[in-house]
Amino acid sequence: MPRKRVYRSKKKLGQIPGSVIYTGERSKEKLFIDVFDYTKEFCTEKELQTVQESFKYKDTDSVTWINLNGLNHVTQIEALGEHYDLHPLVLEDIVNIAQRPKIDEHDDYLFVVLKMLYYDANEKIVSEQVSFVLGKNYVLSFQESEGDVFDSVRNRIRQAKGRVRTLQTDYLLYVLIDAIVDHYFSVIEILGDKIEDFETAIFSGDVDDDISQKIQNLKREILRVRRAIFPLREVISRIEKNENKLILKKTITYYRDIYDHLIQVSENIDIYREMIWSLMDMYMTTISNKMNEVMKVLTIMASIFIPLTFIAGIYGMNFEYIPELQYKYSYFILWGIMIVLFIGMLYYFRKKKWL
Known part of the structure; x- marks a missing residue:
């Protein structure tokens, strides 16, 4: 019996544009907000209990990174958006986890959506939407649940490693996006190892009865990764080419480096996609050869x-x-x-x- 499909789009049908409706399935996630407020001379790290505690960071002279986990808490997100003057459509996109990676330019901030990819303990690929709001002296990030790939960024801020403590919010946004893109390489390496294992098993004849289903699952993983990465190239390209007051010229070079990494990842994805198709052909050829024997x-x-x-x-x-x-x-x-x-x-x- 085929499993019953759940369509996230049904939650949005008939709703007024700008309605903040969470479309994910993690409705029991706890609200978790952590803040890094820093300059070259000092760094303060806090865990907040409510979004109201973050309001004071809007007009400070320091750089502030406010990270919110728990998109199911729409009331808190609306309160945060109201204080930081976020457009209702931006709030709608934040909690709608089916968004395609994109960038929207507003008068006082930039809104960026992308996908964070990683493998869980069961070796299943997880695609989580992450939204960023870049302001003059702050970066807001929104995640569906706790756990991310930003630990290296946090350590760099705490220990004042690199340039992150000496530059502005546009560089902070860069290092956050760069951390996500760098993790794409880990995902690609695991996919490559899986493909090589399948090739070895098929050539040696040591295959399971469900090898065709495993190859199909791997093909779905490749397509899922491709949908997450390919649109991000357009996002980074727009940041690189547009002249926005929030992105300084000296930071453009760093975003160009992200674009180069995305090109490299995209090329690997295309190669692995072709290899996946050839794996199925190889398996069917092996079966045919055995039958011929x-x-x-x-x-x-x-x-x-x-x-x-x-x-x-x-x-x-x-x-x-x-x-x-x-x-x-x-x-x-x-x-x-x-x-x-x-x-x-x-x-x-x-x-x-x-x-």
Whole structure:
């Protein structure tokens, strides 16, 4: 019985544009908000209990990163959006997790949506939507649940490593996006290892009965990764080419580096996609070859026994006047002829390399 499909789009049908409706399935996630507020000289890290505690960071002279986990808490997100003057359509896109990676430019901020990819403990690929709002002195990030790929960024801020503490929010947005893109390489490496394992198993003949289903699942993973990564190239390209007051010229070079990484990942995805299709063809060819080997053996056996069956059929007929039946050594001669035919045909097949 096919499983019942759940369509996220049904939650949005008939709703007023700008309605903040969470379309995901993690409705029991706890609200978690952490804040990094820093300059070159100091860094403050806090865990907030409510979004109201983050309001004071809007107009400070320091750089602030506010990370909110729990898109199911739409009331808190609406309150945060109201204080930071976010457009209702932006809030709608934040909680609608089916968004395609994109960038929207507004008067005082940039809104960026992209997908964070990683493998869970069961080696299943997870695609989580992450939204960023880049303001003059703050970056807001919104995640569906706790757990991300930003630990390296947090450590760099805490320990003042690199340039993150000396530059503005546009560089902070860069390092956050760069952390996500760098993790794409880990995902691609795992996909490559899976494909190589399948190739080795198919060539060696050590395959499970459900190998075709596993290949189909791997193909779906490739397509899911492709849908998450390919549109992001357009997003980074727009940041690189547009002249926005929030993105300084000296930071454009860093975004160009992200674009180069995305091109490299995209090329690998295309290669792996072709390899996945060839894996299925390779598996079907292997199955066909095995069937041909079986049919060849059966055909050779049938070819050997056809003349023997013909001889046995003739002398098995119930006629009284078959001359050879009266001869004393007819039985042994007949067996000799049949054995010679058997050995001769085996020699012939082996000489033709059919055996």
